[in-house]
Amino acid sequence: MPTPTTVEFPVELPVEKRGEHWYARAGDRTLRLSNLAKVFWPDEGYTKADLLTYYFNISPVMLPHLEERPLTLKRMPNGATGGFFYEKNAPSHTPDWMPTYVVPSEEGRPIRYLSVSDAAHVLWVVNLGCIEFHPLHGRGADQDHPSYAFFDLDPFEPATFDEVKHVALLVKVVLDRLGLRSYPKTSGATGMQIMVPLDGRVDYDMVRGFVGAVSDLVHAADRSTTTLEWETRKRAGKVFLDVNMNRAGANIAAAYSLRPEPGATASTPFSWDEIDDVHPSRFTIETMFERVADAGDPFLPVARGPGQSLDAAIETLDARPRKARMIRS
DSSP, X not given: OOOOOXXXXXXXXXXXXXXXXXXXXXXXXXXXXXXXXXXXXXXXXXXXXHHHHHHHHHHHXXXXXXXXXXXXXXXXXTOTTXXXXXXXXXXXXXXXXXOEEEEOOTTSSOXXXXXXXXXXXXXXXXXXXXXXXXXXXXXXXXXXXXXXXXXXXXXXTTOOHHHHHHHHHHHHHXXXXXXXXOEEEEOSSSOEEEEEEXXXXXXXXXXXXXXXXXXXXXXXXXXTTEEOOSSGGGOTTSEEEOGGGSSTTOBOOOTTOBOSSTTOBXXXXXOGGGGGGOOGGGOBTTTHHHHHHHHOOTTHXXXXXXXXXXXXXXXXXXXXXXXXXXXXX
């Protein structure tokens, strides 16, 4: 029986149906998969088989951004328009060949997070109904020292992506003057993240101090476009610089992660000289592989380094540690 995909991918998912179940081969492992024909994007008709096949194909490019990183699972078993739930602890039926990391939590009980390091691991997570991959900011069990600082640019209507790009370039001006390399990516939805690879020596309080000091300068340069307001209702029409996302336990969609958005868009890295032509709608489950073939992975330095010291920037900015805002559910 043919795989129920609707998109033409570089390589078909190596899967076959035996009785009522589908089985995929990835490396040395055979995985049982479920509900391949289930429609995950109703308007486009993309299926769970499309989702799995996308990740099977993108995994060589995406894995450097996921290796050794604990994952928060956002499970969407009924697709992009269905409900969802978050899961931090690895499910009880997790096989022993799946990587996990035990990380202390503020609640006192350690969390056993899933992680991935090969295509079989990726497929196992996606089969749970995970459209997105949400890695933590640190590597391994040490979640006190993030491997990057980042600027999360989140537009609030009627602010547009053009305004996001304008703010991103303001951030870049400051980072360039501080002598720091930075790497942008679309969020896959309406925003953008700008990543600054670090050497792993500073904790979250100091990273927030650095990001906050830069964000203060950007906001001072353009108060009509940017906002630092904590209350959502006060952000209308502006691009929010979310300093607080630099905290332990927080996560964002990984580079190349699909999003449960119209068109099955993907969070996509790009180089600064491409910014004029970038829009989130350009990068989707159908266009990503041509994109990677043409551009490679502009984000690889975020995953592989070299990391950078913040010492000189912190001194120049006279940045002070900042405590994280408490997020209430």
